[in-house]
Amino acid sequence: MIKTFALTLTEIGIGKLEIFVIGIVCLFFPTLFIIASRNLDAKAVFDWMMEKPNDWIGRK
Numbered sequence: 731m732i733k734t735f736a737l738t739l740t741e742i743g744i745g746k747l748e749i750f751v752i753g754i755v756c757l758f759f760p761t762l763f764i765i766a767s768r769n770l771d772a773k774a775v776f777d778w779m780m781e782k783p784n785d786w787i788g789r790k
Contacts (some may be wrong), residue, residue: 739749 739745
């Protein structure tokens with residue numbers, strides 16, 4: 731026999747505002763992550779670094 735255990739959200743202490751914030755973050759984070767990943771691809775970063783190699787932080 732399998733016995734399950736579960737708490738309601740109010741027993742955990744999560745209210746309507748917290749659920750709303752968690753929902754908004756779950757919607758926006760993947761979208762912003764994909765946008766940021768496209769802007770920070772390795773080839774573009776490498777090309778940007780090769781434009782002025784003498785200006786790197788460690789070269790001064």
